[in-house]
Amino acid sequence: MPGAAITIGPAVVGSMIAGYLFGCSTMQTYTYYKRFPGDRRVFQILVAAVMMLTFAHIICIMYWTWTLTVTGCENPDGVTIFSSSRDANIVLTPLISTLVQMFFIYRLFKFSGSKMLAAFCGIFSMLTLTGTLVDAAKALDIPTNRTGKNALNWLTILTLVAATVCDLVITIGLVYFLQRERRRTIFDQIHNIAVRITLWVIETGLATSMSTILVIVLFCATRNTFLWTAVYNVLADVYTNSLLAALNSRETTCRRDTRVIEVSTGCDKSLNPISEKSEGVN
Template identity: 25%
Template sequence: MSNATATQSSSPQETILLVNPSTAIGPIFIGNAFNWMFMGLLIMQVYNYCRKFPKDRLMIKILVFLIFVLVLMQTAFGTHEAWWFSIQNWGNVLALQGGSWTTVISPIMCGTISAKVQIFYAFRIRALRRSVIPRLLAILIVLLALSQSLAAIIGSLLLLESLTQENLIRLHPLFTLWLAGRFSTDVLITGSLVWILQTSKSTSRVSQTDSLLNRLILNTIQTGTVTVVCAGIALALFVKYTDRNYYFAFAYILGKLYSNSFMATMNSRVPREPIQRSDSIGMRIQVSRRTDRDLDGVQLSEPMDTSRDTLANWQTTTESNAEHMPAPKKHHDLTTHTDVLRKTRSHAI
């Protein structure tokens, strides 16, 4: 299979895909390999969630398993597309100028998954700081997430009418809007979370609180930077190299990065019941790795209203232990409710 000269389209900067297996099939093969690797990580994340949060709210469970099912479908569609190009149509030069029906489905699945995760982070931003600016940022994030997902769906449906390179070049601005919207939304989410946490840190005067906020900021930057960098590279390659499939290697794994980032956030919470009793030993076992000292006194610059928070599981271990302690008896000795809590804190492992 020899290289063919790219056919020029109406725009001098946009060329039709080169008939070259290394630039047409290679990125799809690499993207599919990494796609399965991140799928294994996601399965472990979901398993840990089921083990740690069996009594989570129904809406949260529905969101977790809905995203997991969508990611499974996206993995299956991506594998079929890789099979179609590299095995089923091996040696067929004309097949590289078209594509299978799963080529169209993959952007729809990826746009839907990313929109759900981005909207989830928008609600987290609104819950962390209930003031005007965070609410406006949350609304803007939701609008951008829905816009990029809608652009991916419309572009894919229009491409399904004619799976040709000429039609893809005609729809190039619409798919560029999808990738650009996804990139800008990720930047806005990461910047908003870092800003809120950094503002809370500047108003806190407790060293333990500063240490915890530093870890949260670092975790936000790590998870946010991965999606931002990957989305930015996919956007740049799609705009720059219209005659090559380089962007496929990054577009394939974006759905996995969003879902793994979402599950990492879910699993970082403190379980509702962090204490388990062992009858044989007669002691309490602390399940959560976080201690009371780590979370004691942690509060943002504005109090959080957990009654309206969709994820009200973020609570300190002291509060969770207090819920499982019997009410102190009212008598005339010097034991008070505060003493009970202090004893609970001193005996927790």
């Protein structure tokens, strides 16, 4: 059984970071509904669903940390990562990540027009969700006096790798098609907008993929110490903030460019606008 120092420590650090990111996502949600009251209903529902799941996620983390730091003081030798709240969080995290990934997959499809590429990313996203749910079901069957070892290490790693591949393909694909659109136009304004959107794509895409890669590395290297939980605890919040940042970033482009035409998406109903000064350009 791992000691309290390498179980409680990561839990507290992860909970603190997750709480901070949840505050950021709450502010971003307020900003989204205030700035985009007429946005597509499906996006409004998506934001509401993701935030409800994230709220449940942060409650599970807080309760889990409480059991480790307060209740665990009565029996320090019995401190363990496994609990009902932890098992619930294992289910909530892939649900949040899958919803966010579906949003970015839709965005990739709108930019690329490739159903095959969108289907490829969708398969990896669903593989992540299905594999994690199976792993969580196996965890629920393990008795209360669990050991530090994961019963399905290979499945855990597989789901994390699938999530990373999905995020990286989406990021690389969006950057490629944005740059292709930029090269096709002769207007400097389009170039500037494409550059800004590309930077947003890289920032949000790398945030999720690098977080998942870090979880994989820590899980493989220190799976029996549970240091990887500090990063896994904040994974859902990283996905939530990436979604809200992508939606709210449209405000900057809309302010700078008032005459907007829809190349791949529009400013008021879509994901990312590409603007031009000339109304006759398609």
